[in-house]
Amino acid sequence: MTIEELEQIAVSVHQENAKYDFEVNVCMDLACNSQGAGAVREALVKAAEASGKKVLIRKTGCMGPCSSGPLVRVDPDDALYHHVKEKDAEPIVAHLGGDPVAELQCDLNEHFDKQVRVVLENAGHIDPEKIDDYISRDGYKALLTVLTEMTPSGVIHRITESGLRGRGGGGYPTGLKWSTVAKSGGDMKYVVCNGDEGDPGAFMDRSVMEGDPHRVIEGMAIAAYAVGAGKGFIYVRAEYPVAVSRLTTAIREARRRGLLGTNLGGTTFSFDVEIRLGAGAFVCGEETALIASIEGKRGTPRPRPPYPAMSGLWGKPTLINNVETYANVAPIIRNGGKWFHDMGSERSKGTKVFALTGRINHTGLIEVPLGIKLWEIIDVIGGGVPGGHKLKAVQTGGPSGGCIPADMLGLGVSYDALMAAGSIMGSGGMIVMDDTSCMVNVARFFVEFCMTESCGKCIPCRAGTAQMYTLLTRICEGSATMDDLHLLEELCGTVKETSLCGLGQTAPNPVLSTLKYFRHEYIDHIVQKHCPAGVCNLNASVEVPA
Amino acid sequence: MPAFTPPPLPSEDKRWKIVNGTMRKNGFARHALIETLHTVQSSFGYLDDDAIRFVAQSLRVPLSQAYGVVTFYHYFSLKPPGKHTMTICAGTACYIKGTDKLIAAAEQKLGIRSGQTTPGGGVSLMTARCVGACSRAPVMLTDGNVSGEVTAEQMIAQLERWAVE
Numbered sequence: 001m002t003i004e005e006l007e008q009i010a011v012s013v014h015q016e017n018a019k020y021d022f023e024v025n026v027c028m029d030l031a032c033n034s035q036g037a038g039a040v041r042e043a044l045v046k047a048a049e050a051s052g053k054k055v056l057i058r059k060t061g062c063m064g065p066c067s068s069g070p071l072v073r074v075d076p077d078d079a080l081y082h083h084v085k086e087k088d089a090e091p092i093v094a095h096l097g098g099d100p101v102a103e104l105q106c107d108l109n110e111h112f113d114k115q116v117r118v119v120l121e122n123a124g125h126i127d128p129e130k131i132d133d134y135i136s137r138d139g140y141k142a143l144l145t146v147l148t149e150m151t152p153s154g155v156i157h158r159i160t161e162s163g164l165r166g167r168g169g170g171g172y173p174t175g176l177k178w179s180t181v182a183k184s185g186g187d188m189k190y191v192v193c194n195g196d197e198g199d200p201g202a203f204m205d206r207s208v209m210e211g212d213p214h215r216v217i218e219g220m221a222i223a224a225y226a227v228g229a230g231k232g233f234i235y236v237r238a239e240y241p242v243a244v245s246r247l248t249t250a251i252r253e254a255r256r257r258g259l260l261g262t263n264l265g266g267t268t269f270s271f272d273v274e275i276r277l278g279a280g281a282f283v284c285g286e287e288t289a290l291i292a293s294i295e296g297k298r299g300t301p302r303p304r305p306p307y308p309a310m311s312g313l314w315g316k317p318t319l320i321n322n323v324e325t326y327a328n329v330a331p332i333i334r335n336g337g338k339w340f341h342d343m344g345s346e347r348s349k350g351t352k353v354f355a356l357t358g359r360i361n362h363t364g365l366i367e368v369p370l371g372i373k374l375w376e377i378i379d380v381i382g383g384g385v386p387g388g389h390k391l392k393a394v395q396t397g398g399p400s401g402g403c404i405p406a407d408m409l410g411l412g413v414s415y416d417a418l419m420a421a422g423s424i425m426g427s428g429g430m431i432v433m434d435d436t437s438c439m440v441n442v443a444r445f446f447v448e449f450c451m452t453e454s455c456g457k458c459i460p461c462r463a464g465t466a467q468m469y470t471l472l473t474r475i476c477e478g479s480a481t482m483d484d485l486h487l488l489e490e491l492c493g494t495v496k497e498t499s500l501c502g503l504g505q506t507a508p509n510p511v512l513s514t515l516k517y518f519r520h521e522y523i524d525h526i527v528q529k530h531c532p533a534g535v536c537n538l539n540a541s542v543e544v545p546a
Numbered sequence: 547m548p549a550f551t552p553p554p555l556p557s558e559d560k561r562w563k564i565v566n567g568t569m570r571k572n573g574f575a576r577h578a579l580i581e582t583l584h585t586v587q588s589s590f591g592y593l594d595d596d597a598i599r600f601v602a603q604s605l606r607v608p609l610s611q612a613y614g615v616v617t618f619y620h621y622f623s624l625k626p627p628g629k630h631t632m633t634i635c636a637g638t639a640c641y642i643k644g645t646d647k648l649i650a651a652a653e654q655k656l657g658i659r660s661g662q663t664t665p666g667g668g669v670s671l672m673t674a675r676c677v678g679a680c681s682r683a684p685v686m687l688t689d690g691n692v693s694g695e696v697t698a699e700q701m702i703a704q705l706e707r708w709a710v711e
Contacts, residue, residue, distance in 0.1 A: 030679045034692040066681030200637030200676035238584065238621050239677060277584050279619030280675065296579035297611070298618040355680055357639035363681035398638065429680075431638050445641050449675075455618075 001258040001265060003144045006135055013136035020056040022096045023075040024048070025124055028059045029207060030242070031066035031364070036085070040070050043089035051093045061211015063124035064115075066364035068106055073124060082106035111362055114381050116343065118351045119327045120367045123211045128246050131253035134214040140259050142333035143218050146225055147265040155226040156182060159329070161337030163349030168194055168285070168322030169397065169426040170502075171348070171415035177319065180309040181227040184317035189229035191220050192313065192320045194290060195236040195243065198282035199398030200449065202429030204353040205323035207365055209236065209243035212327070213250035217260065217273060219326030222333060224271045227319050232273040233294055238280065247275055282399070282453035286501045287312075287320045289455065300455045301501035322427065324353060345371025348414035352425070358395075358432040361386050368413070375409035378432060389434035393517070397426030399446045399453075400506030402513025403439065422513040424506070438535035439518040440525055444472040446510035450503060461504030464495035468511065475522060478529045478538030485522060489515065550574075553603045556596050561589040565597075569604055576605050579615055583622060592623045620675070628663040628670035630708045632701070633687040637676030640683040648684055649673060651698040655705050669708055 017023065026032075026041045041057060048055035063071045068082035072092065079100035081092060091101050117123075126133035134140070146155055160175025181189065193216060197205040209216060220232045236244050251273055254260040262270040276294045283289045284299040291313050293299040312318025328350060332340045340350050348370040354377070357363045361383030368377060374394060378384065385391045393403040402423035404411060411417055415425050433442065451465040471488045474480035492508035499505045515522060524530050529538050552574065555562040568585040572578030582605065586597045593616055602612035616622045634640075634648050649660055652671055656664055663670040679685045682694025688704055 030677075030692060031681050031694065034679060034682060034685075034694050197678070198675070201639045201680050202676075203678035203680055206678040239674065277581065278621075279580060279584070280621035281619050282675070293580065294577070296577035296581075296607075296615070298614050357680040357683060358642045363639075363683075365681075395638070429638065431642060431680075433642055437642060442642075445638070 001140075001144065003141065003148070006140060006144060009132055010136045010138075013132050017056060017136075019054065021054045022077070023056045023058060024092070024096075025058045025060045025063075025073045025075070027061070027063045027069065027071040027073075027124060029062035029066070029211065030203075031062070032069035032071055035069045037070035039086050040072065040084050040089065043086040044072070044093065047089040047093040053093065053096055055093065055096065058127050059129075060126060061123045061128050062120075062207040062365050064120070064364050064366060065106070065108055065111060065362050067362055068108070068364075071106070071124075074100070080106040080108070108362065111381050111383065114372070114376055115367050116351050116369050117367050118331050118340075118343075119208060119215075119324055119353050120211075120365070121331070122215065123207065123365075126212065128211050128213055129249050131214060131250065131257055134212070138334060139214055139330075140218055142330040143221050143225075143259065144265045146222050146333055147267045147269055152182060152226045152228065155222060155333070158337045159226070159332060162332045162340035163337075163344075164325065164328055164332065164340065165348065165415060166322060167324035167328070167352065167427070169400065169424060171425060174321065174325055177309060177321070178223065178226050180307070181229075181317050181319040184310055186317055188231075188316045189227060190313045190316055190318045191224045191227065191229045191232040192290065192294070192318055193220055193232065193234040193323060193326055194285065194287070194320055195234055195240075195323045196278045196285050196290060197237060197240075197323075197427060198285045198453075199400075199427050199429050201357055201395075201398060201431045202355045202427050204355050204365060204428045206240050206243055208323050208327050208353070209240070210246050213243075213246045214254065215327045215330060216247070216323055217250055217254055219329035220273060221260065221264070221271050222329050223319055223321065223326065225269055227317075229319065230270055230272075232271065233276050233313070234273060235276045235278060235284070235290055235294060237278040244275060244277065251275070281455070282449070283455045283501070283503050286503060289501070290320065291318065298455070300457045301503075303500060324428070343369045345412055345414045347416055352413070352428060354428045354430045356382050356430050356432070359385050359389065359391075359434040359436070360432040370414050371412045373409070374404065374411045374413055377413065377430070378409060382432065385432065385434045389436060391432065392435050392437060393433045393439065395423075395431040395433060395442070395510075396429065397424035397506075397509070398429050399449045400424060400502065400509055401426045401429075402509045403433070403442065403517065404513075405517040422516050423509065436533055436535070438476075438531050438533035439514040439521045440472065440475055440531075441533075441535050443511045443514045444469065444476055447472055447507065450507035454503065454507075458498075458500035458504060460495045460498040461500065461507065464491055464499070464504070465507050467491055468495065468508070472511070475525045476531075476536045476538075478525065478536070480526050482526060485526060550606065553600060556600050562600075564589050565601070566604070569601075574605055576607050579605055579607055579612060580619075583612075583616060587622060592626045594624070625663065626667075628667050630668065630689055631670045631672060631687075632705065633672040633674050633677075633690075634660070634701075635677050635679070635683070635685040635687070636673040637680060637683070639680035640676075640685055643683040645684040648686065648696065648698055648701055652701060652705065655702055669705065
């Protein structure tokens with residue numbers, strides 16, 4: 001496969017598409033599908049056939065505002081329809097080329113205007129099961145350019161120049177990680193894609209793997225060339241069967257087109273990818289635990305150093321990046337490092353995909369430039385809190401993150417600002433809570449999660465999270481004393497400082513951040529035996545020991 | 547070193563051939579343990595002692611390591627599932643939208659705790675860590691099919707439909 005052949009494929013796709021007067025894109029992502037997108041698509045196919053119009057009906061990945069699903073976008077009319085039902089198929093087809101169907105039009109201009117799409121640029125525009133669709137939108141161009149025109153160090157330089165930081169949560173500079181692996185000696189190296197999106201409440205990586213799988217593969221292949229690896233693994237949660245099937249199809253298609261395998265682009269570079277299934281262990285998002293899992297063992301972490309960049313999979317130098325990190329690689333190569341560097345805030349470059357969920361009007365997937373103010377996400381993109389309720393907090397970073405209170409909405413969303421506020425960027429879950437959520441109960445929910453997910457290898461995490469859970473349960477049930485609260489705070493410090501891996505080190509974050517901003521709720525539970533949100537069932541008869 | 551001969555298939559059941567196929571595809575390498583266990587679970591619905599023993603012997607993995615892996619990962623089940631499975635998502639977005647009430651209602655209706663199967667083997671009640679449909683929370687899966695914005699009434703109605711089958 002050469003760049004000329006690639007362009008030939010793109011031309012033939014455009015010629016094929018030109019045979020149709022209209023393109024009707026139906027979102028088939030999990031959320032829309034669960035609202036009947038499959039039946040809508042079938043109805044549209046029938047209606048199009050009956051009308052005699054030349055219509056291309058395409059199955060696409062996530063378009064974003066899931067709460068408005070099922071979504072249908074019509075080109076070139078540029079109309080987005082929401083809450084589409086089977087019966088709407090006929091009017092939609094009848095209105096093709098004319099004015100859009102007014103009552104179905106999705107009026108979310110503000111929602112989309114604030115967004116910048118890099119990772120999600122193809123989402124809603126291509127059929128994820130067709131490699132040619134991806135190629136027609138500049139797919140694999142970056143890979144072939146890199147192979148024929150750039151040196152590995154040139155690629156690393158461009159990634160470094162872009163300022164891209166790891167999108168899995170830690171925010172480690174990607175270029176630095178790549179250059180460490182590149183410098184490690186040895187004839188066998190691996191690249192691994194972490195698709196074990198274990199953070200409950202986050203689904204960005206699922207949408208990318210399902211909606212644009214080739215983007216991930218292309219990013220991995222470029223990374224492999226840059227660091228000198230010949231083999232890649234994509235580690236995906238078994239809970240994402242559609243992602244597994246789309247990636248399997250994508251790998252097969254890429255091999256067929258000569259974009260994976262031996263002598264890619266007529267060069268001496270060879271690279272292939274295999275899928276490895278996770279089996280439901282949150283700790284496997286930690287890189288050394290993930291490596292153990294790929295090796296077929298219990299997913300327990302080990303002390304670092306040595307870092308996987310030196311000694312990873314089967315003791316070989318291994319590059320591990322998150323799905324979204326790899327998804328950013330091809331556009332950076334195509335558009336240049338500076339283009340990416342120009343987006344975002346001072347120390348957090350580019351865009352970030354967030355899964356906006358919870359008590360908010362427009363739930364779904366959004367992609368915004370880093371540095372955007374939190375209120376812009378909540379009030380403008382998300383459309384605010386529904387039902388006349390009052391915003392209380394925004395939770396980011398999942399079980400390793402924290403809660404940002406409503407009065408801090410002026411915060412610019414970046415790695416450093418979130419860290420300073422006691423939370424973390426995390427993989428991109430953003431859960432909105434209103435006055436019906438009890439912050440003590442929320443903290444207990446996350447600690448219970450970490451307690452169950454603790455692998456048990458180190459004592460601070462195994463025993464510490466269990467004791468934290470007991471103390472929080474006492475507070476929620478109204479049997480705690482102020483001594484318990486002090487003990488909880490002390491324990492949080494111990495677990496944070498002494499745990500072996502990220503899971504334990506960050507497990508106290510939800511408690512610490514809620515204590516920082518919502519301490520009065522803890523006091524209310526302990527002293528007044530009262531849950532301000534009315535969530536906890538406090539047993540008022542319990543006597544407070546003097 | 548004498549060539550290793552894998553153990554014979556445990557029975558005539560054709561599903562063992564599928565399991566063997568996964569191991570053969572991976573050259574009977576030890577690191578294929580999790581892949582193989584996935585194949586066993588997708589073919590048989592769960593992992594019993596015979597299956598774990600067979601896989602461990604075939605891949606030359608100590609039985610303790612195989613059992614350790616099975617019990618480490620939540621996805622693997624040592625008990626056969628019921629005829630139907632009701633899975634209620636307990637991820638963060640679902641929790642914020644009141645999934646605890648759904649779980650309590652299901653437990654009360656079926657008379658079992660989550661993670662158990664009704665005595666007649668009719669329905670298994672499970673909770674999931676997150677199925678990634680957070681924008682439609684709270685979410686339930688009925689035999690793997692996702693429904694969003696679920697109310698307790700809808701869930702009970704589904705359980706009642708299964709009960710009269």
